[in-house]
Amino acid sequence: MPSPEYSPMECRRCGVxxxxxxxxxxxxxxxxITAFLGISTDDWEKLYxxxxxxxxxxxxxxxxxxxxxxxxxxxxxxVCTIHVVRPACCADWQPGPxxxxxxxxxxxxx
Ligand code: SF4
Ligand code: SF4
Numbered sequence: 001m002p003s004p005e006y007s008p009m010e011c012r013r014c015g016v017x018x019x020x021x022x023x024x025x026x027x028x029x030x031x032x033i034t035a036f037l038g039i040s041t042d043d044w045e046k047l048y049x050x051x052x053x054x055x056x057x058x059x060x061x062x063x064x065x066x067x068x069x070x071x072x073x074x075x076x077x078x079v080c081t082i083h084v085v086r087p088a089c090c091a092d093w094q095p096g097p098x099x100x101x102x103x104x105x106x107x108x109x110x
Contacts (some may be wrong), residue, residue, distance in 0.1 A: 001051075007098050009094075009095045009097060009102065010095070011095045011102075011109070012095070012102070012105040012106055013077040014077075014078060014101075014102075014104065014105030014106075014108050015071055015073065015078030015105075016070040016101040016102070016104045016105045016108075017093060017099075017101045017102070017105075018067055018070075018071040018078065018080070018090075019063075019066055019067040019068070019071070020101050021042065021101075022053075022060040022061055022062075022063060022068070022073065023060065023061045023068060023086075023087045023089055023090050024058045024059070024060055024061075024087065025058060025059055025060070025061055025087045026057055026058045026087075026088070027057070028088075029061075029087040029088060030044055032085045033082055033085050033086075033087070034084040036082060036084070037082070046060050047062075047069070048051075048061055048069050048070075049061070049062060050062040050063070060105075061087070068080075070082045075083045083106075100107050
């Protein structure tokens, strides 16, 4: 999920992007996130790594109940529970009307 203050379109916090995609994490992402969570790399692999995917230099965050393991909803709005240390791919994601995920979100938030 993006930082709303830098986004060309206001994020509707629908969470669709975090259900449609699995976030990729590189070693530096994992290091930052595990430090934030106060967990070991072993715990990361047990709890959050998707063991089905293992590429040379990145892995994917596991989905739980159809969405990223770090996605929660508060009063109907999507919240990334690791927002301040989220993976680079999530920080780079910008909402926009050209994205089918955001169009679906706009439909939900009318
Ligand atoms: S890490 Fe956060 S922003 Fe990225 S997919 Fe998971 S919940 Fe969404
Ligand atoms: S799909 Fe678009 S509007 Fe919905 S949470 Fe993701 S960025 Fe925000």
